Amino acid sequence: MSARSETLLWVAQRASAGLLALCVTVHLATILYAVQGGLTGAEILGRTRGNPAWAAFYTMFVLAAAVHAPIGLRTVLAEWFGWRGRARDFALIAFAVVLAGLGLRAVSTVFA
Amino acid sequence: MSRRLAYAHRLSGIALAVFLPVHFWVLSRALELDAFLAWTEQPAVKLAEWGLVTLLALHLAGGLRVLALEFLPWRNWAKGLAAGAAAFALAAGLAFALAL
Amino acid sequence: MSATLHVKVWRGGADGAFQEFEVPRRESQTVLDVVTHIQRALDPTLAYRYACRVGMCGSCAMTVNGAARWTCRTHVDKVANKGELTIAPLRNLPVIRDLVTDMREFFDKWARAAGQFRGARTRADDFARVSPQSAERVQADAAIECIGCAVCYASCDVLARLPEYLGPAALNRAWTLVNDVRDAAQAERLRAVAGDAGSLSCHTHMSCTERCPKNISPTAGIAGLKRAVARAALAGEL
Numbered sequence: 044m045s046a047r048s049e050t051l052l053w054v055a056q057r058a059s060a061g062l063l064a065l066c067v068t069v070h071l072a073t074i075l076y077a078v079q080g081g082l083t084g085a086e087i088l089g090r091t092r093g094n095p096a097w098a099a100f101y102t103m104f105v106l107a108a109a110v111h112a113p114i115g116l117r118t119v120l121a122e123w124f125g126w127r128g129r130a131r132d133f134a135l136i137a138f139a140v141v142l143a144g145l146g147l148r149a150v151s152t153v154f155a
Numbered sequence: 156m157s158r159r160l161a162y163a164h165r166l167s168g169i170a171l172a173v174f175l176p177v178h179f180w181v182l183s184r185a186l187e188l189d190a191f192l193a194w195t196e197q198p199a200v201k202l203a204e205w206g207l208v209t210l211l212a213l214h215l216a217g218g219l220r221v222l223a224l225e226f227l228p229w230r231n232w233a234k235g236l237a238a239g240a241a242a243f244a245l246a247a248g249l250a251f252a253l254a255l
Numbered sequence: 256m257s258a259t260l261h262v263k264v265w266r267g268g269a270d271g272a273f274q275e276f277e278v279p280r281r282e283s284q285t286v287l288d289v290v291t292h293i294q295r296a297l298d299p300t301l302a303y304r305y306a307c308r309v310g311m312c313g314s315c316a317m318t319v320n321g322a323a324r325w326t327c328r329t330h331v332d333k334v335a336n337k338g339e340l341t342i343a344p345l346r347n348l349p350v351i352r353d354l355v356t357d358m359r360e361f362f363d364k365w366a367r368a369a370g371q372f373r374g375a376r377t378r379a380d381d382f383a384r385v386s387p388q389s390a391e392r393v394q395a396d397a398a399i400e401c402i403g404c405a406v407c408y409a410s411c412d413v414l415a416r417l418p419e420y421l422g423p424a425a426l427n428r429a430w431t432l433v434n435d436v437r438d439a440a441q442a443e444r445l446r447a448v449a450g451d452a453g454s455l456s457c458h459t460h461m462s463c464t465e466r467c468p469k470n471i472s473p474t475a476g477i478a479g480l481k482r483a484v485a486r487a488a489l490a491g492e493l
Contacts, residue, residue, distance in 0.1 A: 046450035050488035053455045053481070057225070060218050067215045071247060074208060075254050084189040105179075112172040119169060122416045142175060149182035157461040158412065224459045226482070229397075229475035237461075 044132070052114050059111040066104040091153050098154035105146030113139040156237040157220075164217025167210040174207060205252055212247030216240035257338045260331065262289055264301065265343040269350050273341070274298075286319050286326035286334065290342060290354065303354035310468065313402035316409070317354050318343040323409035325468040345409035347418075361405050361424070368425040369447040372432060375439035383437045395434040398427050398476045400469045407463035407473055419452040423463035423473035426454050430476030433483055445480075445487045454480035 044052075077087070091097055113135040120126040120135075181191055194200060220240040260280050263273040276293050287305055294301040305315035310328040317326050319334050320341050331340065348356035376383065385392050407423035414420050421429075429448050432438050448454045454477045463473040487493045 046446060046453070047488050047491075047493040049451060050449050050455065050484055050493060054485050054489065057222065057485075060222060064215060064219060064222070067211060071208070071212060071215075071251075075250055078251070078254050082192050082195075084192060108175060112168075112175065115165075115168050116172055119165060142179075145176055145179035145183065149179040152183045157459065157465075161458055161460045221459055224461075224474060225478045229472060229478070 052117070055110055056114040059107045059114075062103065062107040063111055066100070066107060069100070070104065088153065092155070094154060098150060101150045101154065102147065105150055106143060109139050109143035109146060112142060156241070160217050160220060160237045160240055163213055164221070167214040167217070170210050171207075171214055174210075205248070208251045209244065209248035212251075213244040216244040216247075219243075259338070260289060260335060261339045262293065263339070263341045264290070264293060264354070265350075266301075266353055267350075268352060271350070271353075273343075280331070280338075284331045286317070286324065286329045286331060286340065286342065287315050289331060289340060290317075290326065301354070302352045311402060313404035316345055316404040316406050318345060318409065323406040323466055325404055325406060328468060345405055347409050347411065347414045347422075348405065356405075358405060361408055361422070362403070364421045364425040365428050367447065368421045368429040368453075369440060369444035370425060370428040370432065372435065372438055373440035374437055376437070385436060389436075391434040391436055394476075394479065395431045398431045398434075398471055398473075401427055401471055402469060404468065406466050406468060410462040410466040412460050412462060413456055413458055417452070417456055420456050421448065421452055421454075423457075423477065426457075426480055427471060427473040427476045430479055433480065442487070442492060445484050446493060448480050449484045449488070449493055454484060457481070 077090070116138070117131065117135055120131055184191075195204060217240055220236045223236055258280055260278045262276045262278050264276060265271055266274045276297055278289050278292050278297075281288070287308065290301070290303050291305075294303065303315075303317070305327060306312040307314075308327045310325060313325070315326045316323055318324075319326065319329060320336055320339075322334075323345055324334070326342075334340065342354065344350045344354050344356045348358060348361060351357050387393075387396075401424060403424065405424065407427075408414065411420070411422055414422055426448060429444055432444060433441065438444075457474070457477045459474055459478070461474045464471075464475070467473065484493065
């Protein structure tokens with residue numbers, strides 16, 4: 044991969060990290076609030092269903108994670124497992140697509 | 156300290172990447188959510204949940220350390236960042252344990 | 256203070272082993288004094304490097320009780336563990352013999368990181384005027400006192416995994432030149448420090464910054480290079 048592409052991946056990693064820092068903070072606070080007094084499916088869905096603001100927030104969260112995780116794994120695979128090259132990159136693109144797909148499906152179920 | 160936190164950041168990142176697809180899959184089967192939530196009442200699963208939330212907090216803290224080092228003007232506090240990040244992760248893990 | 260130090264010294268090449276010596280303990284003794292005593296009084300075949308003995312030349316760095324250090328300015332008091340010292344060659348560099356490493360790759364990387372100054376003026380031009388207070392000069396000043404001892408290089412975790420990584424010293428040098436307003440080869444330098452082996456591979460473990468005997472923070476300079484490389488990539492100039 045060219046130096047420019049490598050650098051743009053680094054930029055995407057940091058940009059998604061900045062977004063995720065915000066999302067994860069909100070998510071952690073929500074978890075801490077929600078688990079008090081136990082969880083039920085109805086309670087969770089009652090809070091989430093038909094709430095476009097939360098749906099938009101979690102859509103952004105899912106997409107940022109789908110960008111962030113594969114780029115991080117890319118470095119780990121190279122440094123710890125010696126796996127570099129195109130096969131690795133295609134595998135990671137597939138992982139990104141699966142992650143985004145599963146995540147968006149979850150968002151549509153929980154928030155629709 | 157920085158070095159240990161960097162490894163913790165990497166390991167928690169790998170764990171989250173593995174966990175995320177499972178998390179999404181469970182959520183997208185919302186109709187069975189109650190059966191799943193009943194399952195999560197088991198102590199071992201509770202412990203695993205606590206682990207995941209702590210990992211998320213740890214990965215967040217480790218990531219904020221990296222972003223601060225890379226994007227903020229260099230100051231002498233840079234060497235103390237790792238300790239602050241570790242403390243944050245610990246606090247988040249503790250808060251979740253208390254809230255459970 | 257016990258009367259003698261128990262010292263283990265690396266002997267041979269990469270497949271060598273530690274040899275043990277008893278060295279008399281002295282006041283204000285440095286690790287380099289210990290090694291010199293062994294070579295002069297106990298075993299004249301011991302190979303090691305030093306020159307200035309006062310922390311200027313950067314030639315005497317070794318691994319002392321597990322950490323890379325400049326041995327001429329490291330007091331035994333500070334590092335001996337219950338009267339024991341283990342002295343080995345620097346990590347991340349090929350061992351030639353005993354405590355001497357082959358530093359060619361270390362210095363070749365300075366060249367590969369475009370670590371040479373490339374001016375555009377001729378002797379007919381006037382002096383360049385750089386204010387000591389200018390932002391660039393302040394950045395360069397913070398990084399310029401490197402003595403090339405390779406302590407940072409030997410301490411770097413990334414290099415242990417990625418041998419082609421340019422390393423903290425070469426990147427620190429490139430950073431001083433990125434901040435040299437007289438230099439005319441900036442685009443080329445950013446290309447040299449981008450990519451797989453360049454600044455973006457730094458994981459900010461900060462081992463280099465914690466170990467540098469001159470209190471330079473290569474991590475800070477490398478972060479500056481990352482931002483410069485990212486800006487160039489976004490502008491399509493890489």
